[in-house]
Amino acid sequence: MKQLNWKIGLVVLCxxxxxxxxxxxxxxxxxxxxxxxxRFASPTEEPHPHAETWWDELWGTFHNPxxxxxxxxxxRFRSVWAENIVTLDDDNVNHxxxxxxxxxxxxxKWVLGEDVDFNTRLTWEFRTWDEPRNKDQEMDCDExxxxxxxxxxxxxxxxxxxxxxxRQDLIFGGAWLILDGTPLDGSRTIxxxxxxxxxxxxxxxxxxDLVYVSQSAxxxxxxxxxxxxxxxxTEQDEHGAIVYLTNKSIENTQLEGYFIYRNDNxxxxxxxxxxxxxxxxxxxxxxxxxxxxxxxxxxxxxxxxKYRVEAAMQQGDKWDAPTALGQNNxxxxxxxxxxxxxxxxxxxxxxxxxxxxxxxxxxxGDEDPNDGDNNQFDLLWGEWPRWSELYIYxxxxxxxxxxxxxxHRVNFGHKFRPxxxxxxxxxxxxxxxxxxxxxxxxxxxxxxxGQLLTCWAKYTFxxxxxxxxxxxxxxxxxxxxxxxxDEAYFLRFNLEYTF
Numbered sequence: 001m002k003q004l005n006w007k008i009g010l011v012v013l014c015x016x017x018x019x020x021x022x023x024x025x026x027x028x029x030x031x032x033x034x035x036x037x038x039r040f041a042s043p044t045e046e047p048h049p050h051a052e053t054w055w056d057e058l059w060g061t062f063h064n065p066x067x068x069x070x071x072x073x074x075x076r077f078r079s080v081w082a083e084n085i086v087t088l089d090d091d092n093v094n095h096x097x098x099x100x101x102x103x104x105x106x107x108x109k110w111v112l113g114e115d116v117d118f119n120t121r122l123t124w125e126f127r128t129w130d131e132p133r134n135k136d137q138e139m140d141c142d143e144x145x146x147x148x149x150x151x152x153x154x155x156x157x158x159x160x161x162x163x164x165x166x167r168q169d170l171i172f173g174g175a176w177l178i179l180d181g182t183p184l185d186g187s188r189t190i191x192x193x194x195x196x197x198x199x200x201x202x203x204x205x206x207x208x209d210l211v212y213v214s215q216s217a218x219x220x221x222x223x224x225x226x227x228x229x230x231x232x233x234t235e236q237d238e239h240g241a242i243v244y245l246t247n248k249s250i251e252n253t254q255l256e257g258y259f260i261y262r263n264d265n266x267x268x269x270x271x272x273x274x275x276x277x278x279x280x281x282x283x284x285x286x287x288x289x290x291x292x293x294x295x296x297x298x299x300x301x302x303x304x305x306k307y308r309v310e311a312a313m314q315q316g317d318k319w320d321a322p323t324a325l326g327q328n329n330x331x332x333x334x335x336x337x338x339x340x341x342x343x344x345x346x347x348x349x350x351x352x353x354x355x356x357x358x359x360x361x362x363x364x365g366d367e368d369p370n371d372g373d374n375n376q377f378d379l380l381w382g383e384w385p386r387w388s389e390l391y392i393y394x395x396x397x398x399x400x401x402x403x404x405x406x407x408h409r410v411n412f413g414h415k416f417r418p419x420x421x422x423x424x425x426x427x428x429x430x431x432x433x434x435x436x437x438x439x440x441x442x443x444x445x446x447x448x449x450g451q452l453l454t455c456w457a458k459y460t461f462x463x464x465x466x467x468x469x470x471x472x473x474x475x476x477x478x479x480x481x482x483x484x485x486d487e488a489y490f491l492r493f494n495l496e497y498t499f
Contacts, residue, residue: 070109073499084488085393094132121148125188145225147189160200180384182233205249211242232277235284236264253299260292283321284400290316311340318374337377339363354416365406365435390472390490397440425456446478467495
């Protein structure tokens with residue numbers, strides 16, 4: 001912990017120093033930033049001779065080299081220090097993590113016609129490692145791949161119908177069940193290989209989305225990565241369909257209803273040591289056929305109040321993980337599961353933008369893993385750190401990374417802006433299991449998962465540069481065995497620059 005403490009102090013000192021410089025420089029830069037934005041919005045307009053520097057001219061040419069092409073770059077640097085987030089055990093040799101992430105993305109938008117665009121984004125993220133000790137290399141160069149590669153067509157057939165075909169991001173509603181199609185590579189990518197059709201039914205204030213998803217565990221199924229590292233991006237091959245309706249006909253209220261079908265098929269490449277996806281266990285790859293029906297309501301009944309409530313039920317079939325090499329699946333079980341997520345926020349509307357929120361989340365657990373039913377709620381494409389960067393790793397012994405199910409969660413939080421460029425977000429979460437079946441580090445004696453504190457300190461240096469510090473602290477409860485009940489810590493320093 002002494003090593004962690006001096007690193008935390010060093011990061012805070014550096015951030016405060018940089019912030020002081022940037023506060024002084026931001027006012028001088030703001031007018032240049034505004035002119036740059038105006039130029040990019042109208043790239044054919046001749047700039048005022050005194051309004052642009054040679055640097056602005058250079059980047060203006062890069063962003064819009066021709067009337068038919070737009071381009072952009074962004075780079076993200078992250079440094080992470082963590083203890084016990086997987087092991088909950090100070091004595092485990094791999095209890096400490098320390099690593100850095102460097103992600104660069106280059107995107108293009110080719111205007112092929114008034115209503116047709118072709119979009120790409122090439123992403124490369126590499127890491128450097130100091131801990132854990134079982135890492136066999138200090139630098140992981142990884143691979144570069146396209147996480148956007150699609151064509152967008154608007155006003156199809158003269159109707160308010162938009163189609164996006166190819167590799168793309170999909171985010172619906174509160175991103176509870178649909179956001180991350182590639183959970184195994186962290187936040188490097190979140191893409192889906194999909195066909196999306198959106199009909200904007202203006203007369204009824206309704207938007208209808210129809211989506212077909214064909215997701216592969218292998219990143220090279222459609223587009224081979226550069227320097228392919230033979231890694232999986234999701235646990236199994238996934239095929240599915242989404243029907244999503246959004247209605248805003250009631251003032252200050254948004255109604256949503258959806259149906260999601262997903263068919264999971266385990267991969268077999270992990271049986272062959274010469275043709276193996278290296279980054280996850282074969283037991284994570286399971287067969288399932290899941291039907292999800294859900295609805296949500298969100299609104300702002302007054303200028304001070306905001307709320308969102310979403311609930312879903314699931315039926316279908318799920319197979320247990322294979323118990324031996326050579327097996328395709330374990331026993332088949334009927335799936336019957338339920339989930340709910342809610343949030344209520346009060347905004348003071350004062351100069352510091354103070355707001356307070358309270359939330360409750362429920363994801364059913366499997367009461368008896370030895371019977372013929374499976375009652376554990378499946379998060380589908382929602383395996384991402386919605387409310388904790390730490391706890392997505394703590395649940396790995398129970399299933400897979402970010403598979404935070406079998407859960408009750410109550411949280412209380414506060415946000416405010418002590419300065420126009422700062423935002424501080426603090427949350428307290430109390431977690432307990434819906435069922436205790438002895439999975440993972442559980443000892444089957446209790447249901448209290450524990451308490452989690454999270455705090456974000458976000459700083460906006462300029463329109464191009466943003467950063468944050470994130471700290472999380474987890475105190476395990478009676479759900480965990482005494483051999484895995486040590487406190488866990490997570491600290492991240494993050495900088496993002498958009499060119």
